[in-house]
Amino acid sequence: MNDVATKLQVKRLSVGYGDRIVQHDVSFNVATGSIFAIMGGSGCGKSTVLRALIGLLRPSAGSICFGPEDYWSATEERRTEIGRGFGVLFQSGALWSSMTAAQNVALPLQMFTKLDSTTIDALVQLKLSLVGLDVGRDSMPASLSGGMVKRVGLARALSLEPDMLFLDEPSAGLDPISAKRLDDLILDLCHGFGVTVVLVSHDLESLLHICDDGIFLDATTHTAIAHGAPKAMRAGCDNPIVHAFMNREKPAVEGASHGG
């Protein structure tokens, strides 16, 4: 499966904190330009896998390759360089609280480009318009609503024109209408810019709506128990836990994925 169209290749990845293994033996490929979902119940380690992908947590085993290059075997400088091609939207938005929305989007540009302030300003306004933030551009993050914070977070993730976007629970904590709007926005942006998206979520609606492919992580066995598009998983997956999750039922087997 190592063809040109593979953007990200994860092989036998194990992640954990100290002695505690959160997920092990996870392998998957993400095709260029696709929206890939990392699914699973709460507390199964989706976000931990994502932290390994974006370079915040060194995996205990396995490899993560962007193109031909193994991310974690590279030097720290090279990792930073590869990481510059990533845009990350954190679960809480994680806007820098001492700056306005516009300054949040501008900071990466000021840090890593030699553009003059007029150009930066134009780019920032464009990104904020793309995500539909018409008011509150000069407000501090604390005075923005949850949906607006996510939008600014998305605009910031797009600030350096990334070729990969990592989204951690983009629709968590949003009302159904805002969540739907954000989903549509992700679809538009990713098709428009040709960005490859890896998305962590347990929001069924958005998974079924936007994802082309995915992987299902289980909290009890600590590994991936299903691969494929969410729609296909819903239509027919032999695994009772995946079936129950995708159809919002109580699992038929005891000890299925539940937890904090």
Add this chain to the structure above:
Amino acid sequence: MVSLEGDWLVGDTYVDRGVSRLLHDNARPSGIGFDTHGLGHWDSTLLVFLSQLRQASAQYKIDFDETGLPSSTRRLLDLLPVQEVLAAPDIHKSSIAESVGVRIIGVWAEVIAVTTLVGETTLATASVLRGRTRMRSMDLLTCMQEAGLEALAIVTVVNVLIGAILAFVGAIELQRFGAAVYVANLVGIAVVREMAAVMTAIVMSGRTGGAYAAQIATMQGSEEIDALSSFGIPLLDYLILTRVLALVSMMPILYLYGSAVGILGGFVVAVAMLNVSATIFMTQVAGAVSVTEVCFGLAKSIAFGSLIAIASCRVGLKAGRSAADVGRAATKAVVVGIVGVIALDAVFAVCANTLDF
């Protein structure tokens, strides 16, 4: 048949009353059923009783028939496990030798981390001086305002009072020898050499050091630090350097200001209460305080400033992600700051004594 009557609410006598009497006696029933005609209001208390009863029935193989219970009670009872859930046994028990070893390795790792941080900050400061940095000047100015201008009031109050107290304490002894005029020398030397630098550092440790640690720890909790790392924005340039430079540049200024107002405090007491003339006081101070003394104080204040700033940034970066961790980080930063300042002052005192000035 168990007949449940009256109200079963939290705050009534504890419910264990029934279970042991019912089942642990020799004459155990073969089955348990319920009659709830007399049951009034109930809450979790009833569920605790029923759950215990059910567990005991399972243990003694007694038929537990819940059909007589109200349907809402049955539904809640279904959520509870029939067998008591056993806590997972703690497999790994470390020996004393192991935990001491882990501690020592931890301390050593911390020493290396702090040394690295100090080294990197020094190198980064050097590149700032050469005009090459990614630090935002706006952030530096904000930090300088917080650590400088906004701290003036408390620095004034503390130092004026310290100067006044020194004058009082000195006056009691000196007046007995008719040497009240030497209060000026006492206040001048004590304030310039020791008190202004140390007191200002202690104030700044509580005020600014605690704030730095809490700010950085909060950023840790709200994923802001992760966001910086994911962009590859160096934490050193963005978070630490601004704070260290702000405090290091403001501390000497605050020290000079603190010395001035400290002497002023002594002056007021000496002139108003000890009848020392203003001119004589000033002449005495000028004679007692040399440039070396001021330089010594300045050097100390710079050292204290870097100590407080680096220690509190390090504490903030090491903090956990919860609200309680922010509190702990702030406390730890203040404690480390104050103890560190006093310990460092002792080192300065020993050095000064050895070098004879």
